[in-house]
Amino acid sequence: xxxxxxxxxxxxxxxxxxxxxxxxxxERINPPPxxxxxxxxxxxxxxxxxxxxxxxxxxxxxxxxxxxxxxxxVVRDVNLGRKEVNFxxxxxxxxxxxxxxxxxxxxxLREEKMPPxxxxxxxxxxxxxxxxxxxxxxxIESTLTTSPPPGE
Amino acid sequence: MNRYxxxxxxxxxxxxxxxxxxxxxxxxxxxxxNLRFADHHFTPQNLAVPAGQPxxxxxxxxxxxxxxxxxxxLNREVAMTPGETITVRIPALSPGSYDFYDDFHQDVPxxxxxxx
Numbered sequence: 001x002x003x004x005x006x007x008x009x010x011x012x013x014x015x016x017x018x019x020x021x022x023x024x025x026x027e028r029i030n031p032p033p034x035x036x037x038x039x040x041x042x043x044x045x046x047x048x049x050x051x052x053x054x055x056x057x058x059x060x061x062x063x064x065x066x067x068x069x070x071x072x073x074v075v076r077d078v079n080l081g082r083k084e085v086n087f088x089x090x091x092x093x094x095x096x097x098x099x100x101x102x103x104x105x106x107x108x109l110r111e112e113k114m115p116p117x118x119x120x121x122x123x124x125x126x127x128x129x130x131x132x133x134x135x136x137x138x139x140i141e142s143t144l145t146t147s148p149p150p151g152e
Numbered sequence: 153m154n155r156y157x158x159x160x161x162x163x164x165x166x167x168x169x170x171x172x173x174x175x176x177x178x179x180x181x182x183x184x185x186n187l188r189f190a191d192h193h194f195t196p197q198n199l200a201v202p203a204g205q206p207x208x209x210x211x212x213x214x215x216x217x218x219x220x221x222x223x224x225x226l227n228r229e230v231a232m233t234p235g236e237t238i239t240v241r242i243p244a245l246s247p248g249s250y251d252f253y254d255d256f257h258q259d260v261p262x263x264x265x266x267x268x
Contacts (some may be wrong), residue, residue: 080231083220083255093258094259096258102224104224
């Protein structure tokens with residue numbers, strides 16, 4: 001069997017595998033919100049722009065979220081992101097949970113872990129400027145100050 | 153009575169001392185510190201540990217749901233699938249209480265690692 005024939009077979013196998021992968025169902029769902037975050041307009045706008053695709057129930061599903069195997073990764077990341085923090089369910093969190101999540105968000109901002117670089121690569125508009133980070137950190141700080149830990 | 157020569161005696165003494173000290177060393181490095189998640193709560197809920205020593209805490213998710221072992225004070229967050237065991241490495245702690253919880257289920261009672 002010559003190399004050209006082998007390459008053809010390998011190519012056809014790849015196309016068949018990719019086509020079969022499209023048949024694996026993935027759930028791209030945006031469930032109804034249970035208690036959307038109430039924040040100042042500029043903070044809400046920044047969160048929507050940079051965080052909501054993974055951390056809310058108002059995900060804007062990009063075109064590549066319909067193409068396997070990328071779709072599997074996108075859906076997995078969104079599901080995990082919503083479990084970590086879901087701004088659409090913010091109102092249903094216990095006060096102590098809201099506090100914990102705000103603390104973690106603050107840390108992620110300070111350490112510049114969010115939004116992740118892989119997401120920023122595909123969504124340049126999600127980049128946070130220094131001013132955005134400062135505004136978010138101030139909002140977190142003031143919210144934590146006005147909602148003392150339980151028991152205090 | 154005097155079975156060992158004076159040259160061997162210090163070596164025997166050192167060996168016996170090392171054997172006696174072994175359990176203390178094993179405890180101080182945190183081995184044997186275990187947390188288990190089952191029936192929607194962590195056991196034990198309060199884990200006493202020695203302060204000032206690095207620790208390794210094994211956490212077992214013995215439930216049928218994915219959880220996230222998380223502690224803001226310890227700066228740790230690890231998602232755990234059902235049946236998974238993780239080892240959480242913790243640097244030497246100052247005396248105090250360091251709470252942990254399951255971040256995926258807010259109704260799970262929080263626990264604490266208490267360093268003394």
